[in-house]
Amino acid sequence: MNTQDTYPSAVKLSEETIKFLSNYEVAPTPINFSVIYYYLSKKDEKMNLLLDEYISWNGSLDAVFIESIFLEFFSNSEDVEKVFFTPFENTLTSTIEQLERQAINGEQITKNFKKADRVLANSDQANSLKPLVNFINSTLIDSQQQHSELACELEKTYKQVNQLKSQLKASREEAMRDSLTGLYNRRGCEEKLKDLTLESTHSSVSIDIDHFKKFNDDFGHTIGDKVIQRVATTIEEHISADDFAVRFGGEEFMVVLANKTKEEARNIAEKIRIAITNLKLKKKNSNTYLPSISISAGIAEYQEYQNWKSVFEVADSALYQAKHAGRNCCVVL
């Protein structure tokens, strides 16, 4: 999908899109606009064929069909915001500005017309020109009303675009999170790592709950899930806004500590470890406490020329050593 339209050609296409939609009496909502914009830019033969067939069979076009096209051709596009919403929003902004300018012109024309009307009222031909004056007057009023209705519609659409953009942002954010703990998942981790400046010192901490299987076996999966959630919350409570925690799956976590050496990372990991041993989880039905929870942690620092995969591997080796050293401890490599 080509997103490199030049500004003038994009504006021209946008105007044609609005015209096309209004010919078929279809509202210029973001989805309708996007589909027709791409239809008119003739970028997808298959999509154009489907639309052409539909129009020739039905002699009309409707929002339900356009939405089905949107779902089929565009909704999975990673670039949906860049491709649709941003150009659409830009076009809307410039159309609203144009309308505002025209409205000011319209007011000026009405004022001038009223002046001319007053002059005419004193002339000999006032009566014979009266029907013409009335006609121009009512045309002006109609056009002003249409202007304000259109401006109102466009404002509404503008708000809708912004709403869709925030929904898109929210669903992207959701796709980056692990549903059990709310921590980042693997995909979220990859995204977050892109934000880190690699010239700085960063550290990673690999964390694993000790003998976790026993919680599942002795108390069931639901309690096991609760243990994972409490550990996740405790990790989050001990890291700053620049850092982030990831659950890769099971009872394994990775914490990325921005701008921190491995010694600083060890201090944080120790605090997390101690806080977790102090957790008290009560079983609701029997009012008894679960056995204490402990974690093992492995710490590694991002070195120049390394990549995150290898840093995580070093942290995992350190974790392995912590497990072999008897668990409930932190090892730095």
Ligand SMILES: Nc1nc2c(ncn2[C@@H]2O[C@H](COP(=O)(O)OP(=O)(O)OP(=O)(O)O)[C@@H](O)[C@H]2O)c(=O)[nH]1
């Ligand atoms: N409740 C729950 N259990 C899970 C989840 N994902 C994986 N598990 C279980 O986590 C357990 C992981 O066990 P192991 O990795 O063998 O850990 P362990 O041997 O108990 O403990 P260590 O040797 O100390 O690591 C397995 O029994 C999995 O079934 C989950 O989302 N929820």
